[in-house]
Amino acid sequence: MGKLSPRHAVVDSNMCVACGTCADVCPTGAMEIVSGVFAKPTEEKCVGCGICAKECPASAIRVEVRS
Amino acid sequence: MKKQQRHWYHYLWIWSIIYFSLGFVNILFAWLGLISFCLPLIFAIGGGNKLFCNRYCDRGQFLRVMGSQVGLSLRREMPDWMKGKAFRYGFMVFFFAMFFNIIYVSWLVGSEIQGIQEAVTVLWTFQLPWNWTYSAGITPWVAQFAFGLYSLMLTSEIIAIAAMLIYKPRSWCVFCPMGTLTQTICKAKYVPTTI
Numbered sequence: 001m002g003k004l005s006p007r008h009a010v011v012d013s014n015m016c017v018a019c020g021t022c023a024d025v026c027p028t029g030a031m032e033i034v035s036g037v038f039a040k041p042t043e044e045k046c047v048g049c050g051i052c053a054k055e056c057p058a059s060a061i062r063v064e065v066r067s
Numbered sequence: 068m069k070k071q072q073r074h075w076y077h078y079l080w081i082w083s084i085i086y087f088s089l090g091f092v093n094i095l096f097a098w099l100g101l102i103s104f105c106l107p108l109i110f111a112i113g114g115g116n117k118l119f120c121n122r123y124c125d126r127g128q129f130l131r132v133m134g135s136q137v138g139l140s141l142r143r144e145m146p147d148w149m150k151g152k153a154f155r156y157g158f159m160v161f162f163f164a165m166f167f168n169i170i171y172v173s174w175l176v177g178s179e180i181q182g183i184q185e186a187v188t189v190l191w192t193f194q195l196p197w198n199w200t201y202s203a204g205i206t207p208w209v210a211q212f213a214f215g216l217y218s219l220m221l222t223s224e225i226i227a228i229a230a231m232l233i234y235k236p237r238s239w240c241v242f243c244p245m246g247t248l249t250q251t252i253c254k255a256k257y258v259p260t261t262i
């Protein structure tokens with residue numbers, strides 16, 4: 001396993017409408033829509049680029065420093 | 068960055084253009100709009116997922132293509148109230164009330180209580196003449212339902228395009244009645260798994 005990126009995407013599941021836009025645009029295929037309810041990034045795949053956050057129509061994604 | 072692989076379903080946005088064009092020629096094609104009502108429900112009820120939204124929805128793709136690829140979107144931030152549950156659920160209830168009203172009016176026409184209206188009503192207000200798409204001989208309630216469904220599809224497409232132009236490309240998906248309904252069904256079916 002490679003090293004995790006310093007930043008990653010965090011989804012607010014209350015705001016997420018599970019439209020799948022983030023999964024569509026994520027260049028690493030990290031985003032997954034869990035059972036049609038909310039989006040969730042696979043931590044190992046997310047590089048924190050923020051492309052998903054820019055496209056999310058519900059503003060449900062923030063890119064944060066990994067804790 | 069890795070270029071995403073294209074699949075056949077990435078081109079389903081073309082269906083949006085075909086659908087509205089067909090309804091301009093013959094209103095009976097409007098019945099095909101029921102596909103957009105049935106498929107998301109089949110995925111949500113049968114599979115407990117939003118695969119229709121996530122992969123197969125022509126409208127979602129059309130908004131992405133026009134907003135992102137063609138670059139028509141101003142990408143403003145949507146106001147919070149539009150993303151809120153009250154607006155999303157309220158709009159869903161209103162939209163489906165309008166859908167059931169179409170069925171009711173078709174029933175009135177079928178029962179000969181009311182005559183057919185050969186018009187498309189946009190935004191529940193403006194009546195556009197559409198009579199060239201209808202020829203006598205078609206069962207009146209069948210044509211009435213087609214006019215009603217086409218009106219609803221066109222109205223929602225106009226709102227979706229307006230939202231795409233002003234806000235982010237797929238902003239319509241935040242308050243799309245089908246999207247809200249299928250997410251509600253998926254939530255009801257969702258059993259969280261422990262990791």
Ligand code: SF4
Pocket residue numbers: 011015016017018019020021022023033038039055056057058059060061
């Ligand atoms: S784009 Fe936003 S609203 Fe849509 S699935 Fe992703 S996180 Fe949820």
Ligand code: SF4
Pocket residue numbers: 008009025026027028029030031041045046047048049050051052053063
């Ligand atoms: S931040 Fe980048 S890599 Fe991570 S989920 Fe979003 S688009 Fe994918």
Ligand code: SF4
Pocket residue numbers: 019107119120121124125126127128239240241243244245246247
């Ligand atoms: S939310 Fe509505 S428009 Fe958006 S992808 Fe789903 S069904 Fe299509």
